[in-house]
Amino acid sequence: MTIFEATCSAPVNIAVVKYWGKNPEKIALNLPTNSSLSVTLSQDQLHSKTTIRASADFTSDRLWLNGHEESIEKNKRLVTCLRETRALRASMEDKDAALPKISGLNIHVCSENNFPTAAGLASSASGYACLVYTLAQLFQLPLDASDLSIIARQGSGSACRSMFGGFVAWEMGSKDDGSDSKAVQIAPETHWPDLQAMICVVSDAKKGTSSTEGMQLTVKTSALLQHRIKDVVPKRMEEMIKAIQDKDFPTFADLTMKDSNQFHAVCLDTYPPIFYLNDISRAIIRIVTEYNKDGIKAAYTFDAGPNAVIYAPEKNMAEIYALLSHYFPGHQFDDSLGLLKNNAAPSALPQNFDTRISPVFEQGSVKQILHTKADDGPRVLETAKHGLLNPEGLPKRLA
Amino acid sequence: MTIFEATCSAPVNIAVVKYWGKNPEKIALNLPTNSSLSVTLSQDQLHSKTTIRASADFTSDRLWLNGHEESIEKNKRLVTCLRETRALRASMEDKDAALPKISGLNIHVCSENNFPTAAGLASSASGYACLVYTLAQLFQLPLDASDLSIIARQGSGSACRSMFGGFVAWEMGSKDDGSDSKAVQIAPETHWPDLQAMICVVSDAKKGTSSTEGMQLTVKTSALLQHRIKDVVPKRMEEMIKAIQDKDFPTFADLTMKDSNQFHAVCLDTYPPIFYLNDISRAIIRIVTEYNKDGIKAAYTFDAGPNAVIYAPEKNMAEIYALLSHYFPGHQFDDSLGLLKNNAAPSALPQNFDTRISPVFEQGSVKQILHTKADDGPRVLETAKHGLLNPEGLPKRLA
Incomplete structure (x- = not known):
């Protein structure tokens, strides 16, 4: 039996033009009332790290955040990110019979921040960026960082900006379906190393x-x-x-x-x-x-x-x-x-x-x-060295 | 030799629609960028009290605030209130030879708050309202409270609202000379005793x-x-x-x-x-x-x-x-x-x-x-009982 697994890390970003306000008519799409701009900070100090494994052995989707198991179903925004990436994988599998059928497997998601959650340190930004980036790795989605930012945005608005390193704008967009509300890199981290x-x-x-x-x-x-x-x-x-x-x-x-x-x-x-x-x-x-x-x-x-x-x-x-x-x-x-x-x-x-x-x-x-x-965007990590799940598909560390 | 003297008290007011912003092109006139509205609070708890005496014996205008002598000349806004009320008195004296010539006499001003100055308790509002009201008494000016509020406004903006009891609007006005930027009573203190x-x-x-x-x-x-x-x-x-x-x-x-x-x-x-x-x-x-x-x-x-x-x-x-x-x-x-x-x-x-x-x-x-x-506007007090100056024209109490 093949195991499909990916481990990634993603940075926090701190906005210099702030995002504050969701379009009240588009709550499900998480569209902002204004554009925003942030600086991505180094993962050497602050990051989220996520391992996702898909396996035919798993009897349901499960999620561990910082060593605590949490309900996936209760977290609508996470369900959205999962549904969107799975749908993209399924359509790839439909078109190419040679591709392994991962989209139908249950997954275990294990994610950790190396800093306190919900203390105003943008933990949801790095967390959702990492989730979506790791899903994209697992499913081998042919999407660029701006494409992925549209999915991450639906998890947590500011997460879309953590898809890039350096200096990142979240363009609010104008389309009804939110397909142009995405992150773009203004300048890479190498632009202003000072x-x-x-x-x-x-x-x-x-x-x-x-x-x-x-x-x-x-x-x-x-x-x-x-x-x-x-x-x-x-x-x-x-x-x-x-x-x-x-x-x-x-x-x-x-x-x-x-x-x-x-x-x-x-x-x-x-x-x-x-x-x-x-x-x-x-x-x-x-x-x-x-x-x-x-x-x-x-x-x-x-x-x-x-x-x-x-x-x-x-x-x-x-x-x-x-x-x-x-x-x-x-x-x-x-x-x-x-x-x-x-x-x-x-x-x-x-x-x-x-x-x-x-x-x-x-x-x-x-x-x-x-x-x-200021530093780079999400990183793909070697699962053998950095993976958060043990051979049984359970967290190596529990809180 | 006749001594001319008046003692009054004036209340603080606490705005419910706030005054914040002076018209930058009319700084000397102290015109606001928006209208405001306040409630006048009882003088039984908080008030300014002022005695002003005019005497041919006085060699200069002098001022004591809370028992400390202060320079009048350095306080431009006070000079303005004094100049305006004296000019009105002088024109009355010009028109009526029977009136005592007070406008040319030096004055001693003694003023006290029964609460800490400049702690955000509107001390300048009650202070300037009291100054102008007492000057109007001393000079026997035939002005109503709205007229006086225009003078008090030039001392301290919010002072104009302390010219009335109850519920008081400061209408920002539109005239270039500020002559319609004045306080008006919306309702007396008896309107809403609860x-x-x-x-x-x-x-x-x-x-x-x-x-x-x-x-x-x-x-x-x-x-x-x-x-x-x-x-x-x-x-x-x-x-x-x-x-x-x-x-x-x-x-x-x-x-x-x-x-x-x-x-x-x-x-x-x-x-x-x-x-x-x-x-x-x-x-x-x-x-x-x-x-x-x-x-x-x-x-x-x-x-x-x-x-x-x-x-x-x-x-x-x-x-x-x-x-x-x-x-x-x-x-x-x-x-x-x-x-x-x-x-x-x-x-x-x-x-x-x-x-x-x-x-x-x-x-x-x-x-x-x-x-x-909520309570009444400025009160005229009996100088014999409430006056703050001793027979020599100096404060009875020094700090």
Whole structure:
């Protein structure tokens, strides 16, 4: 009996023009109310990893997420991704009798994130990108990354952008069937290798309002969202694409911070209001604002949670880390890029920085800081070495 | 030698449709980018009190605020109010030779608030309303409250609304000289005696961004503000006026909360962003939202600071105070309306309230809670009893 199996990993992406709002008339298709743009971050620090095996021995489709078995049927978006990829495989098998009949087999899906789920760190983006990419490998689908992004989008909107490395736009599209609402790469990760990111994990508690619920409520109740959609985002997308093409960090940073602010503004204009930023998030905004007072050297952005991502050129990262270390003692630092090199302590605070803009926070207010950079899209991994399923088709690791 | 003197008090007002944005082409006139609407709160709890004396003995104009002498010349807006009222007095004296010549005398101004200045409790509103009202008394100006509101507006925008009791609109006006940008009373305080307010003083620290600076930055940088001004506020003003006329609390509350949220949303859309709400403010929003889950019973609103004002019908005030007492222990309670009557402790929490929506905050997170209600406009006080200046024309109390 042949076993069909694939293992892949996929990156998270952090948007610099935010996606917030689903077209209420096309909820099943997961179409956005505006285009968005993100940077794909390195899988060396943050990734989802998925193994999918198809076998005639399996009596049903099964799913394990981070070591817990979950119901597939209850997860409509996952069912959609599975149905779409299976249908594509079935039609290939219909046309070519030589192809193995995988589409009719049950599958076991095992997926893990190497970071806390649902803490505002885009876990659903890397998770669904990885699922769809691994399904495409398993079924040997002849689709490019943009084609796959259309399927991943139906799993989780922002997942479509994790189908590419580097700088990725999700074009909202205009067709009724959503077939042109897809990710495209604006520039590969090699285009701007100087761009790095510092992620501050403020809290890994499950967030209060899920993105899906939150954005539906915003679309329904925020008077300001319509203005953002119509009058702000289209121009901002154009400006952001140009800033990336030109590697113009001050403009990139300016637009990134403005768009993060505006996303949280429409959350606050939602009724009842949605808050993702807390006092620590706001202190990080103040710190970056003060650091930028004589010229833009860093950009903050916040997704649907209190965690900050700070984008900056490599040369500024030591100063940024020194500032974060000053205000947020007692964090764990992931220094896999070697920022501190041989120094145990961070470097001195930037000159001319007025430290009075915020008090020093108590130990552990920021739990973890990760230093990472823009990097590549999904990777195919060797199952023998990286596979998550044991010979019986059950997870090697259970929670 | 005759001494001319007047002593008055004026109330604070808390807007339910917020003023945020000065017309950048008319900065000197202090014209707003949108109309606004407020409730005047009782002077029994919060007020400014001002004594102004004119005397041939005085060698210069002098000013004391809360027991500190301040420069008049450096305060352009105060100079404007003084110049305008003196000019009106001078023209009266020109026309009627029998009138005492007060306009040419130097004055001493002594003003006190019975609450912390610049903590987001509308101290400049009551302060400038009181200044202009007292000047009008001193000079015996034949002006009605709307006329005076035009002068007070040039001191501090929201001061114009403190010229009336009850429910007061500041009509933005359309004339170039600002002569129709004035306050009008929508309904007197006797119209809706059931409406009460609970003020939570979250912090009496001086706020980070002054209203004037903040709103100028918002006008300059927020893309969303223009939409609020053009498309949201005009309709909201009409709906709010109708809700007040109908004493329709659910609609009044709904609009009040939405407008507070939107004001803070445009602050967040400002660049760099302006934050007035902190984690305690946000907890108060969550508490009111949960309290309203089966029907609107209270409305929060926040001005340019973290302090909350909760409007509600009298019958809900005991429950609201019980909730605030649960989450914010260690506050001082101003119970001059007799809410607790003979009970030392607040009543039980409302049934069906899910207390898990927020943790209990540490002692003193909310410093003070004041229970108050809608009430009358500026009052003329008897100088012999209430005057703030001693026979030498100096403050009776210095800080």
